[in-house]
Amino acid sequence: MRVLAILIDTGRELLYRKTILVYFGVVTLVLLSFALLLRTDVVDGAIASMSVAGLEASSSRGAFRLGEGGQETGLAGLSAQDFVRYVQLGAAFTLYPLAILMSIFATASLVPRMLEKGAIDLLLSKPIGRPALFASRYLGALLVATANLLYLTCGLGAILALKTGVWNGGFIWSGLVMSLYFACLLAFVVLAGVLLRSTTVSVMLTAVVFFTSLMVRLPHANQDWPLLISGRIARFVTVGIVETLFHALPRTYDFVQAAVSLIRHEGGLQWGAVFGSALSGAGALGLAIIYFSRRDY
Amino acid sequence: MARGGVVALKGLDLVVPRGQTFGLLGPNGAGKTTLVKLLLGIAFPTRGTASVLGRPIGDVPTRRLVGYLPENHRYPAHLTGEQVLHHFGRLSGLRRPERGRRVDALLKRVRMDEWRSVRVHKYSKGMMQRLGMAQAILNEPDLLILDEPTDGVDPIGRREIRDLLLEQKARGATIFLNSHLLSEVERLCDRVAILNEGALLREGSVADLTRPQAAWQIEVRSAAPEAIEAACRRVPGAALVEGRVQVQGDAAALNALIDALRAQQVEILAVTPRRDSLEDVFVRVLHEGEAA
Numbered sequence: 001m002r003v004l005a006i007l008i009d010t011g012r013e014l015l016y017r018k019t020i021l022v023y024f025g026v027v028t029l030v031l032l033s034f035a036l037l038l039r040t041d042v043v044d045g046a047i048a049s050m051s052v053a054g055l056e057a058s059s060s061r062g063a064f065r066l067g068e069g070g071q072e073t074g075l076a077g078l079s080a081q082d083f084v085r086y087v088q089l090g091a092a093f094t095l096y097p098l099a100i101l102m103s104i105f106a107t108a109s110l111v112p113r114m115l116e117k118g119a120i121d122l123l124l125s126k127p128i129g130r131p132a133l134f135a136s137r138y139l140g141a142l143l144v145a146t147a148n149l150l151y152l153t154c155g156l157g158a159i160l161a162l163k164t165g166v167w168n169g170g171f172i173w174s175g176l177v178m179s180l181y182f183a184c185l186l187a188f189v190v191l192a193g194v195l196l197r198s199t200t201v202s203v204m205l206t207a208v209v210f211f212t213s214l215m216v217r218l219p220h221a222n223q224d225w226p227l228l229i230s231g232r233i234a235r236f237v238t239v240g241i242v243e244t245l246f247h248a249l250p251r252t253y254d255f256v257q258a259a260v261s262l263i264r265h266e267g268g269l270q271w272g273a274v275f276g277s278a279l280s281g282a283g284a285l286g287l288a289i290i291y292f293s294r295r296d297y
Numbered sequence: 298m299a300r301g302g303v304v305a306l307k308g309l310d311l312v313v314p315r316g317q318t319f320g321l322l323g324p325n326g327a328g329k330t331t332l333v334k335l336l337l338g339i340a341f342p343t344r345g346t347a348s349v350l351g352r353p354i355g356d357v358p359t360r361r362l363v364g365y366l367p368e369n370h371r372y373p374a375h376l377t378g379e380q381v382l383h384h385f386g387r388l389s390g391l392r393r394p395e396r397g398r399r400v401d402a403l404l405k406r407v408r409m410d411e412w413r414s415v416r417v418h419k420y421s422k423g424m425m426q427r428l429g430m431a432q433a434i435l436n437e438p439d440l441l442i443l444d445e446p447t448d449g450v451d452p453i454g455r456r457e458i459r460d461l462l463l464e465q466k467a468r469g470a471t472i473f474l475n476s477h478l479l480s481e482v483e484r485l486c487d488r489v490a491i492l493n494e495g496a497l498l499r500e501g502s503v504a505d506l507t508r509p510q511a512a513w514q515i516e517v518r519s520a521a522p523e524a525i526e527a528a529c530r531r532v533p534g535a536a537l538v539e540g541r542v543q544v545q546g547d548a549a550a551l552n553a554l555i556d557a558l559r560a561q562q563v564e565i566l567a568v569t570p571r572r573d574s575l576e577d578v579f580v581r582v583l584h585e586g587e588a589a
Binding site: 001002004005006008009012013015016017113116117118119120121122123124125126127128129294296297 | 334337338339340341357358359360361363365367368369370371372373374375376380384385387388389390392432442
């Protein structure tokens with residue numbers, strides 16, 4: 001019941017901050033647009049005709065066009081399956097980053113606010129252990145962000161399934177993979193929050209984690225780059241730093257690749273990258289819990 | 298207990314018997330809040346031991362039996378008064394039907410029923426304190442720890458909080474009270490301890506600390522100061538202090554002073570044994586501590 005109390009409170013606080021509501025509103029608008037404006041006619045698994053807000057759609061050399069000429073060119077045998085995947089990839093590339101960004105902004109204040117004088121004293125005086133208190137706060141934020149991602153994937157997946165008869169389970173899985181990515185980032189957010197007690201600095205550090213994880217992937221993937229450094233010690237140190245950062249931070253690029261692969265049903269998921277990131281997130285969360293549990297407030 | 302080179306508490310040895318109302322007094326920075334935080338596991342001691350309700354400090358299940366109102370408490374701004382009580386009730390392990398009953402009763406008891414659906418960031422200081430008191434006693438605790446419960450509260454609010462505390466006392470709860478308002482402490486507490494710079498200067502029952510001394514105070518009708526001073530000169534230990542005649546000594550000294558005053562035609566209105574207020578004791582003990 002105590003964990004439930006923290007989960008409920010965390011959910012209420014996130015809703016109160018409105019950031020999550022903005023994302024929820026944007027996704028709802030997208031879902032309503034697809035539900036109300038998209039008309040499709042599927043024959044033998046191919047899109048025979050399609051209109052968006054009354055404008056006929058056509059496809060030529062992989063590009064969609066709305067309006068004049070649609071009837072003449074047609075949809076060039078576009079399969080319903082491909083259409084669904086294109087739409088879901090588009091949604092993933094635009095709405096997943098928005099979801100992650102909004103969730104980071106919304107959750108970055110959770111730990112610093114909990115640690116404010118007068119608030120933390122009360123919480124710590126209640127019969128709930130510090131690790132459970134902190135982990136519940138983290139879990140509450142993660143659940144809200146996951147619910148938002150699932151709202152997008154399940155909602156859009158279901159609308160497209162109703163319109164085309166194609167259900168793409170990979171889109172739901174891609175949402176869950178992005179939720180795991182958010183879980184890793186959130187661990188760094190709460191670690192920064194408990195160490196520095198500042199929402200702004202937490203967001204900034206998370207941005208640093210995000211960009212660093214993208215930057216170190218390039219030298220990591222290119223085996224020859226250390227040869228550019230002439231000094232042996234400098235080369236050893238630089239390679240050490242790059243490889244440490246690559247393995248210690250969530251692997252943003254690999255998560256994006258994993259989401260795309262799941263939506264397109266192409267290739268296998270890189271479990272090594274996912275588990276490596278999960279491990280780095282678990283490490284950051286563990287450090288945050290240990291620090292929180294030992295500190296005087 | 299030391300942090301960052303500052304010793305917050307040193308050599309403190311204190312026992313608060315169950316069922317008593319105990320006041321902890323001291324100037325700012327004396328270590329009162331630190332002591333409370335140690336007892337509740339909010340901060341950790343560098344050395345020494347303590348127990349709460351027979352269990353070592355930091356024991357999580359014991360906190361189910363403890364109610365706490367911190368100084369300058371801050372409730373989540375997104376919650377209404379009613380939600381605050383439900384939230385902390387859940388955290389205290391209170392289940393729904395019982396929790397709902399207590400929340401309703403307490404909101405009425407602290408006159409916050411009309412404000413139950415209003416978010417707490419719109420509450421005044423006094424309303425926050427009343428809600429804080431309700432939160433602290435929601436789980437009907439065996440031990441109630443209050444840090445400046447009447448801070449920023451108007452006289453009527455103070456009286457309400459005092460009445461609530463008396464109810465808790467009558468219920469058998471042990472109350473541990475940190476307060477600057479010595480008059481409140483004097484009215485409520487059975488025992489007090491005076492703390493300064495982390496050290497215990499004095500501890501005892503309020504009755505013992507404010508026990509009447511071998512001294513008397515005589516109230517006189519306005520008379521010429523020369524007449525009173527002439528009478529005082531005839532009795533060792535007598536003096537005119539802030540318009541009142543005081544004398545140190547036994548009944549013989551008192552009677553000698555009365556005779557001297559009457560000889561000067563001074564009209565006597567009242568004679569009372571001199572008793573220190575808790576504030577007098579507090580100031581004296583602190584001065585003695587500083588002198589030592």
